[in-house]
Amino acid sequence: MSKKDVKLKIKELKTNTGVIKDLELSLGKIVDESWKEPLGPTAFPSVTALREWDMKLLKRYKPFYMPFCDMCCLCTYGKCDLTGDKRGACGINMSAQQSRIVLLACCIGTATHLGHARHMIDHLIEKYGRRHPIDIGGLNVEIEAPIVRLVCGVKPKTLGDLEDIQNYAESQLTHLLASTHTGQEADNLDFESKVLQAGMIDHVALEIADIAQVSAYGFPKADPDAPLVGLGFGAIDIEKPVIMVIGHNVVPSISIIDYLRDNDLVNKVEVCGLCCTAHDITRYEKRAKIVGPISWQLRFIRSGVPDLIVVDEQCVRCDVLDEAQKIKAPVIATSEKNCAGLPDRTHDAVDDIVADLVSGKTPGALILNPDKVGEVAAKVVTQVAPTRKKFKTLPEVQELIEKAKECKKCNECIRACPNMMPITDAITAAGKGDLTKLAELYELCVGCGRCEHACSVGIPIHSFIVKAAEKQMKEEKFLVRSGRGAIQDVEIRNVGSPIVLGEIPGVVAIVGCANFPKGGKEVADIATEFAKRRYIVVTSGCSAMSAAMYKDEEGKTPYEAFSGAFEAGGIVNVGSCVANSHIAGAAIKIAMIFAKRNLRANYEEIADYIYNRVGAVGVAWGAMSQKAAAIASGFWRLGVPVVVGPHGSKYRRMLLGRKENEEDWYVYDARTGDKVYVGPAPEHLFYAAETKEEAMVMIAKLCMRPNDTTRGRAIKLTHYIDLHKRLYGTMPDDVHLFVRNHNDIPITMKDEIVKILEEKGWKETRIPDPTLLPRLIRKKKEE
């Protein structure tokens, strides 16, 4: 790949053959001479290049704003009260303000992934060189970077190639962030279009970060049989010195493992992690362990198990240093984005840093050289562990009971709890010696710790909950399949047809954070329900961990009970947050491998294909972060709906269809150019469900696509109706909108559905070759 960024401007040129005036010539940014696939229309798209596509989506799925704040406080004109759609001092109205905040959130999310990718790629280039090849699956993965190919129109072959893509993505992010300044963009839909651009750029960042680390570190390469690794408190050998790593950027943690390996310490020191760094250490070293999702941070630190805590970036609690000091564990911060107020010891001698951390002279150190982190961490943990003796801050039972008696029953704990758990009752019972109610809260608790800060008598409520469930916590021992990375091309070949035709009822991607409304079990329930129904279930991030934390009657976790292949009935852990790119990548590859559509810089056409044909749904049941917002918006632009849990309503904007508005649900038939009614499939693009049951029914419904064959639609309707009957206790009232002809009707429900169709005055429609893009209409054949 070579870079060409040439601009030629000629005011006046006289030659023997004539005169040229005001000639301006611009050559594209990057041209790959060796790639024969024709370049599509939107290579390295600018902020507005895909605006037309966005507006098509936003016309169907009009933003529904639920202001999370009535004010704008972003400039010194303000605060401005925008209540009732008043305008602020800059002229902005509430709709634009809400979409502006959504854009800000997505920019933050995209920036974290881009910052992560930049650090990762720079580090790997320094270590392995610019020419280190991209290899994420050998011969099994020829389309190694589908998002980059689709968005940028280039085919990266080396780590160095990723830098050019990074530069483009960073410039886009700058423009997007700039547009949120006071007194610029005025229109909410234009903000929304930029949200979708941010999401698309986020997916680029995810992809380049993950393919860089998979290629350089030798993570599982599209391996459906990636090893099963230990997860949970009970999986960790607490007899050994324990290093706990937290965050999302695995570079320093890799250096720790390398140092342990090089010094024959890997079996003598336990390395365990939280959040995505945990996924990525197990992709590198299968003996490493995963503690759990983000919500396990406080409880694990307070258990006293970690002898050393190493933090990198993203989703790291801001009180880690305080909590670590309470258990006498030193902290090493490793990222410029998260210095934790610690002294920069990057250039100090290793032995000096070790001495200070072991003696407790300093509670922690900022070390920005990953190799040095590895050496310091290994030396510190082996010296600190024997003296710490797993010092913990969990109370003894009698101490807990005595303190619980001080509860004033003011309910401030409940009022601070995101899920309003019945804490007061549990503490009251504890004061009488009964810890069972406290223990029951353990599985529901998202581990935020807000209850403690609200307590007027200083009861360490979270610690009480953990103590009450200590036995259960120590027995948490599960297996999760290590993040496999990409989906193989051959897997796409095998499932492309049944997905597009609807015979595999859908792809359900369970992703995102752990702000669950009723604990993580709901995630496991959703995953197993759809896997049993022969959907393809894909997991990533904290949700991939939560899905593993429950066992069936045979004592198997979902990853043991179901295949790790991208196939019907599989539960496929792709890996950390950045590995979400492989989920989007799989949808894109279906369009290319199965349908043989040109991928290269052909975003609109591929998104149109996915939207109309690939029955994929994202589920972020506990989504809480700005990163989750950015990831979701990347899926929206590709036409993939996303369902979030009730807390997801706080993202303040949904993208909802109106199924009763018939005029909204027409597509072009690419064969004839006719406009054909296809029903509300999919009905929504971004949707918050109130309960797990509601979400499950909606997931099944959102898998329907206009292109489904009659057999495929019948299968999808079977699941939708079956789930609705089981979980709602009724037949859905909108079945008639999804039946196009009698062959769509599930055979076992024929009588019941035919009766409904008659009552609703249903009329048969035809199944088109669906597209939203007029340019894809082939000319009507002459008779």
Added chain:
Amino acid sequence: MSLAESWQRAEVGGPKKALLITKPAVVVTMIKKAKRPILIVGSGVLDKVAKDKALIDLIIQLAQKGKVPVVATAHIVGDFLKRNFKPTTSMPSVDIVNRLVDGKWPGLDGKGQYDLALFIGLPYYMEWILLNALKHFAQSIKTVSLDKTYQPNASWSFSNLTVEDWIQNLEEIIDKLGAE
């Protein structure tokens, strides 16, 4: 404790906050005066409020006495049907509020948009944000929270009540709705 305080401490309201329902008669009058009331019922009504009493039973009485159409959100329609009560429709909470903010929506019966929306049983924070959508974008609709906790974004809300006081209020509303 101030009477008009958000139950979830951080979910503070904006400059325009709900008026307090100081006595059940206020709700009764609003329902009776409304031309087009609607009751949106969330999954929380399945919770028991007394040893042998679930909130859903009270809601059914309230809807019947007040002749208010009911939207059952989430998955709870079957629980109504088990009690021989058919809600007007079953619809996700975001869907019904998305329609309420549309001034041109013809309503569930085709007779036009509603003028009074009563809420009960949604997760506190979700109801908070849905009510805020209505506060900003559907100013012609009055909203009432019948939950036991103060909802600042409604037009009218109870203060933070004990379960006993709350049930007493709801029962009084039901009684008064039934009276001629």
